[in-house]
Amino acid sequence: MAVTAEGTPPDGGKIKISCRNVWKVYGDNPQAMFGDDAAATDPAGLARRLREAGHIVAACDVSFDVRAGEIFVIMGLSGSGKSTMVRCLSRLVEPTAGEILLDGRDLLTVPDKDLIDIRRHKMGMVFQNFGLLPHLNVLDNVAFPLKLQGVPLAERRARAQRVIDLVELGGREAAFPGELSGGQQQRVGIARSLAVEPELWFLDEPFSALDPLIRRQMQDEFLKLQQMLHKSIVFITHDFLEALRIADRMAIMREGAIVQIGSPAELVLHPADSYVAEFTSEVPRSRVLRAADVLDPAARPGADAPRIDGRARLQEVYPLLARHTDGIAVTGEGGKLLGAVTATSVIRGLAAGDTAAKPAA
Amino acid sequence: MTALFADRHARIWAGVLVFSALCVALSGGLPWLKSYPDSLVLPVTPILNDIMTWFVGLFGWAFRDISFVLAMPIEGVRQLLQWLPWPFTMGVCVIVAHAAAGWRLAAFTGAAMLYMAAMGYWVESMNTLALVAISVPLSVLVGFGFGVWAFVSRRAERIIMPALDLMQTVPTFAYLLPILLLFGFGAVVGLIASLLFAFPPMVRNTVLGLQRVSPEVVESGTMSGATGAQLFWQIRVPSAKRQIMLGVNQTTMAALSMVIVASIIGGTGDIGWAVLSTMRKAVFGESLLAGIVIAFIAMAMDRITWAFATGESNPHAAERPFMRRHAHLLLAAALFLAVLVLAQVEPALATWPRDWTINPAKPINDAITWVVVNLKTQIELIKRGAFFYLMLPLRVGLEQSVRPMTWGFTFTGAHAIGYAVLALAGAAWMLLRGKGPRPALAVLGIALLFFVGMANFPWPALVAVFVTLAWSTGGTRLAIGTLAGLAFLLLTGIWTYAVLSIYLCGIAVLISFTLGTTLGIWAAHDKRVSAFLRPINDTLQTMPLFVILIPIIMIFKLGDFTAVLAIVAYATVPAIRYAESALRSLPETVIEAGTAMGCTRWQLLWQVKLPIALPEMMLGLNQTIMYGISMLVITALVGTTELGQRVYVGLSDGDFGVGIVAGIGMAIIAMSADRMTQSWSASRRKQLGLV
């Protein structure tokens, strides 16, 4: 994963796409209630009034940034507005209020023609139930976005073939969606979304329709793909553990609003409220915390102490620590020595997490 | 009594009952209660005739020009089909059938076409096919166009959909008359009529198909950067293809059926006319043979279009080599050339030789005569039994129908009192069973109806009954609509005919629904029954309506009883289908729960399954009524005396006013019945949480 110990992407965090105070309200003319500056000064009050007036507030004053090359996960229970948000980012759904900035340009004012162009070249999307065209075979499904752009047959076949090989579906090109398993269908969906080589990749619960075992395998492959491709990703899921496995940073949504944004470790160690804590309480810390999160910066390990990258999960640290009881050296970017992990520092880190105090980092 | 006052509906129904009884009691002294006075009839019919005359005078030329233009392709296709050597036409049809569904259908199609030729109906069949060949593509195009329009524009949808409802409830014959007046005699009438009748199902299926495309598929298209047109033609239409093709199937069947019905005006020398003219001459052997041709055409067309719609057409076909992919086309081309060449030397290949035709009509006629003569007593028994003991009392009441000749005694005051006591006793027993006042009221109402008879029932009382029925099923709006419809029937002077229509259709629907539901329940519980009934149902449903009449007329001759049987034969099918499907689609958990509680099979059926399945079965009743009404118009051919007959009279006399008023009258009855059953079913489903 292309993430440093601090949880920022390597290119200094250039922002790819961002939402600023985005609202999406379903109902008859909700616009009428956005007249004054209530949306800016008192969003919670406005949302309450909208709901009382019989509107459905699917997204309520949502702001976040997605940095280039990172995986940004939006996690929330069903109906919390995740799909609505990811559709606002691609303008499949028109936000009621707010701004969407793609590479600094306001996406909401882009004319339809340019929008089609942006979708053709910059965005790819994967859907929960795959959204494959039943009348086209795998190769034609994957080549479909290229066909829409008028790419000549031979070239689009070749390009489609490349992504099909990438998702390891080689050999099934002539099969139709109805003849494939769920996991295979989603590979087709992934291949199709990658065929145009987009910079931005949206995945709306891509693995939720799959069996747990397959889901796990697909997550691994997804991470492997990202290591090669370095896309800017918005990944939607309702599964907290999936979010933890995949996310560089994640946002938790509830009733249309964002409750907390942060790296998985931050969320686990400092849940913003009892709602988030509800999710995090059951999560084994050792699967979330990294060596850098629990090191003792003052400790000086012995010269023969083993070295370990700050990004390593505690899971991987434990066995080493069992053998080297006087500490393990932790290195950051460029092999710089950050400090040492000792049994004491680990216990302190874990305990600090439980009392929601600032961890040693 | 207290229960009566607690139940608002029961209270109102009790009021209606008292009002009806009052009307009946008074009608002896006040004749205007019994039959609506003629002096209050508005001269709608002549006015409509004047308007039509004026309209035809003004715009008639335009329609005649359209007619002239449309006649050309029809004539062209007709000439072509007549000119083509029969082995070629037959070969092409067989090849198409094979492409659609393989060898079995191909064999059936070939046999059907051999039958046509062998019975000597080749020319007539080709004339029919010519008309169908033009009207189907036209209907499909028009229907698809309107369907797309209704899909993209909500406003258009709100206008188009109710208009379709209306078009499909107006009886088929009623279409013919205005078309006849506007377009003049000829094949064009059949074409226009079948176009008007056949395009609605295409619209419905197109809209349904397009609306049902999964939003994710559409979104995936949008995210692939599809423009509006790309999204429509490359994503929505292919994804909706199956539903759209089902529309093509239904449209084809409707077009064929209307082409056949349109033969009633004659002049096109088609197969429908062959049936009709022989039927009128009472040579049933011939009409049965020709009717079978129609049945074959209908079945073959249905199976072929159905197979194209649903068939597992091999998705990998495109990967095969050219020769195999286009085997059908190549075969047809080869066949064409071969036959053309051979037909030059062998005339038997150009036209089916006269001495190859066989004609088993005579033995069939003899057989029918034998049956009618030898089983006379049994046939009469059935016919008279049903007529004198059920139909006549319901029509004119016990007082007039109970005669020494049939019942063995005269209906006297004493009998009336006895009957009243019996009715009251029945009602009292119903009350004692503790199910509330409604069953008791129903018993009293039915008793009153049989005593007086539909035809003699005072019209204000009938109006009250129907409006209340509308109100209790569909609320105030439906009640007002029904009232307006009934006012039309009264004011145009067709009330008597309308009541007779309701009577005839009512009996037939009652029988059909009871019979159909019973069979449906049986079929839902027994796979063999289901498998046995399915092909019969399919066949009856694809059959153009007046083919169904033939065997019934042969045995039971003209009259109301024949009409009822014909309606039952046709209208039982939806009742069977809905009952079976309703029972089969019950939620599994409910049945398991019932079984776990220890229900016996009967308890499970009566206490658990039927109550939950009832709303959907009521949709079957709705369809039964609609089927019944459409068949009712056709049964006018056997000399009934109701609205259908008026439509028919209007048609044969060229009297636009009479025909169209009667047609609208039937549509009013159909629509009211439709709305009442629909809204009852809908509200009941909501109650059960089955939406």
Ligand SMILES: Nc1ncnc2c1ncn2[C@@H]1O[C@H](COP(=O)(O)OP(=O)(O)O)[C@@H](O)[C@H]1O
């Ligand atoms: N087209 C729509 N019309 C009305 N309400 C909608 C529509 N789409 C979504 N909603 C509502 O918005 C809320 C958020 O939906 P969604 O974004 O799909 O949630 P999630 O993807 O988190 O399950 C839900 O309450 C849903 O019912």
Ligand SMILES: [Mg+2]
């Ligand atoms: Mg969702």
